[in-house]
Amino acid sequence: MRTHLRGKSSAVKYALSFCLLAMTGPQVASAADSAIAKKWIEHEFSPSTLTKQQQMDEMAWFAKAAEPYKGMSIRVVSERIDTHWYEASVLAKAFTEITGIRVIHELTGEDDLVKKLQTQMRTGENLYDGYINDSDLIGTHYRYQAVVPISDFLEEQDSPIVLPTLDIDDFIGLSFVTGPDGIIYQLPDQQFANLYWYRHDWFSRPDLQAKFKAQYGYPLAVPKNWAAYEDIADFFTNHVKELDGKRVWGHMDYARVDPSLGWRMSDAWLSMAGAGDVGRPNGLPVDEWGIRVIGCQPVGATVKRGGALNGPAAIYAVNKFLEWMDRFAPPEARSLNFTEAGEWVGKGQIAQQIFWYTAFTAAVSKPDLPVMNADGTPKWKIAPTPHGAYWDEGMKLGYQDAGSWTFMKNTPEKRRNAAWLYAQFTVSKTVSLKKTMVGLTPIRLSDIMSQAMTKKSPELGGFVEFYRSKGRDVWTPTGTNVPDYPRLSVLWWRHISDAVSGKLTTTQVMNNLAEAMDDELAYIAAREDMICKPVLNDPKPESYWLEKPGAPKAKRNESPKGETWSYEEALSKWD
């Protein structure tokens, strides 16, 4: 078994790599290349954690490494968020000018992107030379072995196409893109978390604090558990009702029936409730999808096979999603999808949202929004997500999206190598801090700890503080228990929609969903050529599993007393 390179790269090695670049870089770059690189460094790639000379050395390396590929035109694709728009319109142009490799960087919806990747896997048609694909597919890539692992690039000694200053240990999301075999399959390009969003200004008002304390018996602050979230939601929706002449709501969500309804669940909602097992990034042997594994082989999602998808915790999670939508959210919430709901908090009528993607940070930081102060600081903050009644210490507590460079084996090698150079360019230290400031999707620890981020942090409502805390390792993407993300992820919205419409009870829906997941696991095992295939456990009485420690967990008290803590306590918990 191969091992990946994490740990091989040390600070000394990294410093030496810069020395090497400093010695060789300027000698190999032509005067014209240097002038172009200098233009981009001076006018665009600032701030950076590198000195200007180090940036010049990196750009000289790219110009030299790209020589065999000069004149080629390559095509890559990513989802359409601000970070990727910056790459497609600025970084692609810079790379083309500096290296002579033309890059067409397409943007599309995440759903379409996954289907395109699946199309290339299944047909052998080279649609793209590189994909920025969510690491949620790590279990798929590991099992199908259809992608070229990043480890393969990195392990080649003295490779002319591996950036010596890539500094792989600087990437904060490396565990998300690593298979059970220790191999790195993808390279993180951007990350954003799903966190708790709340109106810090409202929560700080003495009149509201006193009223809340009198009514619920504990302070109005960041909720530690779902019981407190529910109390706060009730407080604002049903008791405060109006602030500054505007109707206000204690909760926001979305439930339109489309694939994004599936993400509402599969993006780790069940982990927040506590459905899976202890262990990060995803819980072992049962992950937050409720899928149990033995070794690397999925053995079932139903409780009767040792899974947790129709266990008490999963049913509780979906029940709370529906109950809060009906009791506390604006009536429009049911007809919104993920994108529409994410920006809704900017209207100034929402007190808190338990399931909120930080990818919307820039969108709700616009100066003219009612959620912003006149000095450019936000009235809101983001904080760690409260946990449900089944959550235990040592578990993950929510979702993080890690869009990551992914290269298919069926892409012609020369095209793939050229795309790999572009990929490294988009995450190089020369450009990554500027990209992070534009899109707020950090991937490098060096960027997060930079002075530029310190200076920016008052404008970002706790975003920087979260990424500087160890919480960044507790909110994690879908993991390796899921053997075929494209096939299995569609089951979520197809079944949850029956609960949203009221056609079936939550228990019926989760039973159906768990059975469908087992059926699909069996189908995949019978049909697909993959390693670590699912092998379903024989069914046993549910009590057999529920009486054992860990997931699936037996029914607990789902209405404990609400607990809150200060924003600072919520963050320091993870340090």
Added chain:
Amino acid sequence: MGLITHCRNRLAQRYPGRVSCRKAMYSFVCGFAVMLVSLSLQAKESLSLVTFLERPLVDQQGSDVHGVLIDVVKELMRRSGIDYTLNLAPPKRALVIARTTSKHCVFPIERSQEREVFFQWITPILISRHGLYSHPDRDIPLMTLSDARPYTLGSYLGSGVGEYLESFGFNVDYASRNDLNAGKLAKKRIDLWASDTISAKYLAKEDRFNLKAPELVFFTTVRAMGCNLDVDHRMVDTIQDVLFGMYKDKTIAKIYEQFDQSP
């Protein structure tokens, strides 16, 4: 797909969770018989396919519907062993028919997030690249899509790609049909024509307009066949498997070569 693999799939579909490929109890003979029964059942069921004019991919002369996409679908249905009928309808009507009528499928449609829930999907029926074309007398160099920001882009009503460009804030001028855009570009009423590369080449030729290579090929679409939710999912799976096979054995590429219409 091998015979045994196919058999296993059919068994797994019918008895999910109860079948393991590794179980020796399912002998080759038993499996072969099941497959034959399955195929013969499928052969008895038929599908009604609905499509719409999209020259040169789907064209009509009198009652004859033809084009490269029709050849692809004919071969696909032949290999799947499924009886079918093929009818033309206007695009929106075709979508409604397949969405609301059992045993109907429509092609070639874009598989969007909004449409996902209304159909069962067989994909890719068509992979298209979309380009931005300038007038032959006027070069508009584009390195990235954002370079097209200052210009008026010509598209047509109902085009997903036109809507895609508009969603990014581009200035899109819609014609009622794509073939009108060749004339608009010739008269410089639009700066750039946004079209899939196969249609642009064909429509410009028909218009006797000397179209240059696109300034930028900026987007790829994958179009599908959408089948009514009541269509037997095993039939959908079978057609899907056959389609993947037609890409892998280069049948699709050969059909396109015959029409000289590689994207």
